[in-house]
Amino acid sequence: MTTITTHRPRPPAQPASLRARRLPGYAPPAIAVVALLASAGIVYGAGIGGAVLVVVVAALLYLAGLFLAANAVEGRRSARNRTWSALIHSAFVLAVLPLASVVWTLVSKGSARLDGNFFGTSMNNIGARDANGGAYHAIVGTLEQVGIATLITVPLGVLCAIYVVEYGRGRFAFTIRFFVDVMTGIPSIVTGLFVLAFWVLIVSPVFNDGRPGFSGFAAALALSVLMLPTVVRSTEEMLRLVPAPLREGSYALGVPKWKTILRVVLPTALPGIVTGIMLAIARAAGETAPVLLVAGGGAAINFNPFENNQSSLALFVYQQAGEASKYSPARAWTAALTLVALVLVLTVAAKLLARRNRLGR
Amino acid sequence: MAKRIEATDVTAYYGGFKAIENINLTVEPKTVTALIGPSGCGKSTFLRSINRMHEVLPGARVEGSLTIDDQDIYDRDVDVTAVRRMIGMVFQRPNPFPTMSIFENVVAGLRLNGVRRKSILEEAAEKALRSANLWDEVKDRLGKPGAGLSGGQQQRLCIARTIAVEPQVVLMDEPCSALDPISTLAIEDLMFQLKDKFTIIIVTHNMQQAARVSDRTAFFSIEKTGDPGRLIEYDNTQKIFSNPSQKKTEDYITGRFG
Numbered sequence: 001m002t003t004i005t006t007h008r009p010r011p012p013a014q015p016a017s018l019r020a021r022r023l024p025g026y027a028p029p030a031i032a033v034v035a036l037l038a039s040a041g042i043v044y045g046a047g048i049g050g051a052v053l054v055v056v057v058a059a060l061l062y063l064a065g066l067f068l069a070a071n072a073v074e075g076r077r078s079a080r081n082r083t084w085s086a087l088i089h090s091a092f093v094l095a096v097l098p099l100a101s102v103v104w105t106l107v108s109k110g111s112a113r114l115d116g117n118f119f120g121t122s123m124n125n126i127g128a129r130d131a132n133g134g135a136y137h138a139i140v141g142t143l144e145q146v147g148i149a150t151l152i153t154v155p156l157g158v159l160c161a162i163y164v165v166e167y168g169r170g171r172f173a174f175t176i177r178f179f180v181d182v183m184t185g186i187p188s189i190v191t192g193l194f195v196l197a198f199w200v201l202i203v204s205p206v207f208n209d210g211r212p213g214f215s216g217f218a219a220a221l222a223l224s225v226l227m228l229p230t231v232v233r234s235t236e237e238m239l240r241l242v243p244a245p246l247r248e249g250s251y252a253l254g255v256p257k258w259k260t261i262l263r264v265v266l267p268t269a270l271p272g273i274v275t276g277i278m279l280a281i282a283r284a285a286g287e288t289a290p291v292l293l294v295a296g297g298g299a300a301i302n303f304n305p306f307e308n309n310q311s312s313l314a315l316f317v318y319q320q321a322g323e324a325s326k327y328s329p330a331r332a333w334t335a336a337l338t339l340v341a342l343v344l345v346l347t348v349a350a351k352l353l354a355r356r357n358r359l360g361r
Numbered sequence: 362m363a364k365r366i367e368a369t370d371v372t373a374y375y376g377g378f379k380a381i382e383n384i385n386l387t388v389e390p391k392t393v394t395a396l397i398g399p400s401g402c403g404k405s406t407f408l409r410s411i412n413r414m415h416e417v418l419p420g421a422r423v424e425g426s427l428t429i430d431d432q433d434i435y436d437r438d439v440d441v442t443a444v445r446r447m448i449g450m451v452f453q454r455p456n457p458f459p460t461m462s463i464f465e466n467v468v469a470g471l472r473l474n475g476v477r478r479k480s481i482l483e484e485a486a487e488k489a490l491r492s493a494n495l496w497d498e499v500k501d502r503l504g505k506p507g508a509g510l511s512g513g514q515q516q517r518l519c520i521a522r523t524i525a526v527e528p529q530v531v532l533m534d535e536p537c538s539a540l541d542p543i544s545t546l547a548i549e550d551l552m553f554q555l556k557d558k559f560t561i562i563i564v565t566h567n568m569q570q571a572a573r574v575s576d577r578t579a580f581f582s583i584e585k586t587g588d589p590g591r592l593i594e595y596d597n598t599q600k601i602f603s604n605p606s607q608k609k610t611e612d613y614i615t616g617r618f619g
Contacts, residue, residue, distance in 0.1 A: 169419065245456040249519070251417060253470030253526055254446030263473055267460040 023073050028082075031069060035061035059090060103340075110337030113330045119338075123299035123316075128325035135335045137301040138316035141216055142342070144305045145295070145312055146285050148220035149227055154277055156224075157231030158266075164232070165239040166261055177236075183229040188222075192290030195222040200294050214296040216305030219312065222290035227280035234276025238269040274354040282343045288314040313339040364430045364447075364529040364560060365390050366411060371427060372589070373403070373410050376420035380406040382589035383425070386579055388530075393552055393561045395571035395598065398581035399613070403590025404564045407581070408532050411562065412448035413441050429530070446474070449528035453535040455515035457507035457522075464503040466518055470526035485525050493521035494551055513544025520551065524559070531555065533563040537570065549574050568614055572602050580610045 039058035043049050063086055070079035118134035126133035160180070164173050195218050204213035242265050250260040266273075291297070291312045297319060298309030311319075313335050320332035366388040373381045381403035388394045396404040409415040410423045413434060427434040434444050457466045465472070467486040476482060486503070490496040495517045499510070507518055516536060523531060533552075537545040552561055552574045565571050571578055579595040594601065594610045605611045 243456070245452055245454060246458060248414060248417060248450075249452060249456040249458070249522075250469070250473070252412065252414060252445055252450035252452075253473065253522065254442045254444075255470065255473040256442050259473050264458055264460075264469075268458070270460075 020075070020078075021073055023070055023082075027069060028066060031065045032058075032062050035059075035065055063087070106333065106337045106340060109330070109333040111334075113334040114337070118331070118334055122301045124301070126299070128323070128327075131327045133327070133331060135313060135316050135331065135338060137299065138311045138313045138335060139338065139342075140301060140303060141219075141291075141295065141310040141312040142285055142314070142339070144303075145216050145219045145223060145291065145310065146281060148217060148305060149223035149284055150277070150281055152220065152224040153227040153231055153280065157228050157277075157280075158235050158273065160228075160232045161235035161239055162261060162266075165236055166257070166265070180229045180232045183225075184233065186226070186229075188226055188287045189289040189293070191222045191225040192293035194225065195219075195290065195294050213307070214294060214309055215307055216295050216302070216310035219291045219295035219310065220305065222294055223284040223287060226287060226290070227284050230280035230283065231277055234279065235269070235273050238272035238276065239265060241272065242268045271351075271354045274350050278347045278350050281346060285312075285339060285343055286314050288312075288318045291315045292318070313342070366530060366560065366562075367426075367428045367431075368407075368411075369426045369428075371407065371410060371423065371425035373406050373415055373423045374421065375406075375418065378587075379589040381410075381581075382591055384592045386592060386595045388560060388562060388577070390560050391556055391558075392576040393556055393563065393574050394577045394579065395575035396562065396564045396579050396581060397566070397568060397571050397613075398590070398593075399583070400566075401586065401590070402581040402583045404581050405534050406590070408534055408562060408564050409450075411530070412445050412450055412532055414445070414450060442474075446470075446526055447528055448530040448532060449523035449526060450532040451516070451520050451523050451534065451536045454539050455512060455519050457510070457515050457518050459506070459508045461507060462504045463499050463507045463510070463518065466507040467521050467525050469522060474526070486521075489521040489525035492524055492551075492555065493517045494547060494554075495521055511544075513540045513547060516540060516544065516548060517551070520548070524555065528559065530560040530562065533561065535564050535566060538566065545570070568602075572598060578602070580605075580607070580613060582609055582613065 036054070036058045039054050039061055043054045043057060063083055066086060067079050067083045070082045074082075113134075117132055119139070120136055121132065121134040122137035123133045123135075124137075160176065164177055164180075167173075168176065199221055200212050200214055200218050204215070204218065205211060207213065246264055246268060247260055250264045251257070255263075291310075292315055295312070295315075296309035297311045297315050299311070302308050302310050316335045317332045317339070320328040320335065368384050368386050371381065371384040372379065384403075384407055396408060398404050406415060411427060411434070413423075415421050415423055423435060429444075429447065433439065434448075458469060461469060464483075464486055467489050468476070468482040471482060471485055476485075487496060487500075490499065495514060498514060499505075499518075507515065510518060516539070520531075520536070537548055540548070549570065552563070555561060563571075563574065575598045577596065578598040578601040580593045580601065581590050582593045583590050594605055594607045596606070600606075601610060602614060605614065
């Protein structure tokens with residue numbers, strides 16, 4: 001005769017009290033201090049590394065110590081909770097660390113040449129032994145190229161997204177979406193080569209007495225090819241997020257579809273669309289290769305984006321970083337800082353503008 | 362203001378799926394008509410085909426004839442937006458436009474259809490908000506966002522928005538299902554008042570509500586899932602709820618089915 005033993009899961013015991021023992025508030029920092037001291041003792045005692053290793057070992061010791069202490073006092077569930085919380089916070093710190101490091105490096109190294117001369121002069125007639133020279137021409141170039149690229153891309157991209165989301169049905173819309181996805185992955189140098197081959201070498205000679213016309217406008221074209229998929233995709237996503245009942249509410253008032261899109265759907269999606277556009281602008285402003293290929297760089301100030309060479313901040317950084325002059329690295333750092341600041345200011349301004357349209361709660 | 366609606370053999374599809382079949386009914390002007398029936402029986406589909414909102418969904422189409430005072434709603438030359446201006450609609454969930462203030466929400470229909478003069482808009486907004494019993498609650502904060510109101514207020518805002526364009530007919534698709542009893546009462550009271558000016562058709566799952574607010578009641582039902590919904594009985598509300606002529610109707614309203 002065989003007996004079948006069934007393991008019936010036992011219901012968890014009802015706790016007598018809802019109160020549980022808790023680690024005292026000073027425990028986690030105390031464990032941290034102990035972990036740090038122990039880690040320093042181990043690392044320096046064995047002579048195997050420096051401060052970075054101390055921090056890494058201390059973090060691991062802290063996690064282990066926290067788990068053990070919480071396990072002993074508060075029980076298993078609570079211990080897991082504390083350990084995972086600590087891990088998640090560490091992950092956050094790890095993610096922010098490079099960002100903070102970049103900002104700090106930019107500010108500390110870029111502030112050396114943060115002067116009027118840098119923002120007021122170009123690199124025209126600046127030799128390797130000159131401490132002066134600035135990025136005025138590059139700032140002008142970046143603003144003009146990115147500005148033109150934005151003017152081309154935003155209407156095109158937003159309209160394209162509206163078509164795909166609101167009107168597109170079947171094969172054609174699917175094809176557009178597919179190619180927009182493919183375009184997202186195009187390396188920037190390829191767009192530069194495309195504009196070089198198509199615009200600079202074939203189209204522009206028609207207006208230019210047969211000579212290829214390197215210009216800021218050509219760079220803007222290349223940048224807009226880069227920006228377009230980002231703008232289309234993000235706008236598409238934002239339009240899809242607008243709830244269908246809003247559209248229906250507008251249709252039910254007898255508002256035509258185009259006006260519904262213009263006055264109800266787009267304003268609702270605007271903050272998200274602006275964010276997508278700013279991401280695209282930020283990416284375009286940081287591109288070096290296309291500008292180098294089709295605008296050619298150049299040391300002099302050129303306000304005309306349709307004629308002659310132009311530089312840009314990213315290209316300026318690239319060129320200065322490779323220059324054999326002891327003064328050029330400082331210029332490169334300041335230009336990089338300027339570029340980041342420029343993108344930051346644009347983003348903040350755009351966000352504020354988009355929010356102003358929205359009613360505060 | 363109010364107009365008669367006549368449906369003859371109305372059949373509606375979602376792609377290949379037939380949602381309702383051969384619906385015949387006439388709605389008299391200045392009455393409240395309730396559409397009741399179990400879920401999925403096509404009440405909302407029929408309601409949405411009255412102001413041509415059904416076809417907004419891809420693949421959806423309507424056959425048969427729907428007329429408003431003898432004008433065919435589905436005529437080839439008919440402007441859809443004109444139909445919807447004449448036949449307004451209030452939805453199940455309040456859907457005020459989130460980027461607009463209370464005032465802008467109410468006059469959205471007028472403004473988006475080209476009315477610009479501020480004095481006209483202000484007058485229309487006050488009139489519509491008063492009709493929707495919302496004026497006293499919002500008159501001091503017309504510039505605040507419509508989404509900041511409570512659910513019941515939002516729904517009355519949507520009603521105000523609908524009647525601001527002065528339609529002939531107001532369709533309501535379960536307008537109270539997301540609301541608490543007090544807001545529901547406010548909207549039912551409102552229906553009594555609106556009846557003087559508009560023809561009202563309301564879809565509801567709440568039979569007490571149908572009995573309270575409507576003059577006529579239409580009972581829709583389906584044989585089984587996947588079958589098209591049909592109109593089983595259409596009569597005076599009192600008759601439907603006291604002495605229905607169909608067995609199915611009686612089963613439904615007494616709670617034996619659905």
